[in-house]
Amino acid sequence: MLQIKNLNTCLHLGLIVMLIGCQQTGNQKTNISQEAAEAEVSIQDAQAYSLTAQDSAFLNSLIKDLNGIDKFFVKNSYKRLQVILEKKDNQNTPKVHEILENVSTNEPDYYIEKYMPKNGYLAYTPGPVEVFIDMVYWNVSDGSQLIATQLTAMGDQPSISFEKHTSGTFKKVESLIPDVATLSDKLVPGYSPDNSEEEFVFKLPIEGKDLRFCVDGSEDNCLILEWNDGTFVLKE
Known part of the structure; x- marks a missing residue:
């Protein structure tokens, strides 16, 4: 603990x-x-991010494809989406990182301990x-x-x-x-x-x-x- x-x-x-x-x-x-x-x-809900419509649509499509505990952890958070994709070694991780690199958020950093x-x-x-x-x-x-x-x-x-x-x-x-x-x-x-x-x-x-x-x-x-x-x- x-x-x-x-x-x-x-x-x-x-x-x-x-x-x-x-x-x-x-x-x-x-x-x-x-x-x-x-x-x-x-x-931070997805709608609170200042992104282009194209980037938002791309990230929302990735969220829509999530299942199980991934979906319930991420909900509508792009930052949590990035963490899950990194954990899964997903091919879209670099693009998501690029989109969110300069986006400010009030969320903390997340570190997955057990997955x-x-x-x-x-x-x-x-x-x-x-x-x-x-x-x-x-x-x-x-x-x-x-x-x-x-x-x-x-x-x-x-x-x-x-x-x-x-x-x-x-x-x-x-x-x-x-x-x-x-x-x-x-x-x-x-x-x-x-x-x-x-x-x-x-x-x-x-x-x-x-x-x-x-x-x-x-x-x-x-x-x-x-x-x-x-x-x-x-x-x-």
Whole structure:
């Protein structure tokens, strides 16, 4: 897990967001606040770039051709598109780099740490703040996909969000799992963020479909959130 060196600047993920005012004192473990989440700066949408119509059409055609976790990571971000094409050693990478070379953007640099497209899994870090973000998706029987994105940072409770993708449209989904405080107390009875040493993490599935909530550093001390075609059931 990575350490935030300056906790006056934090990241929260609806997608990837840069936030201000997330503080931590002493050894307190804090949740990334809802107020901070409201102040998010989204990834820069394709329409915000100043490009020629020809260049925009070319980049949009590449985005349209993406599938699976590539599509869900990139969404409408040309900068993320460039990162994915570089990772795949795609033949269009030099042209995309040339188009975007002198384009300003408010997005951070992205560094892909794990890339397992056949498993629907991708993990990355955004600079300059040192956090770890991973994401995975599940296919749902109605033809949609459910995408989970987790942000992990030293000293903070894990932050996980869900979106549903249906025919090119993304919609945030709430209340699919119990909140972190409930899960923490169930896993470690009497857990208190002020007085307990444990830290927690969601284990997104690379193999299988179930989501796990674990004491960080443990493979065995976990709760199982069983996949149930678009929802999760806490396994007793």
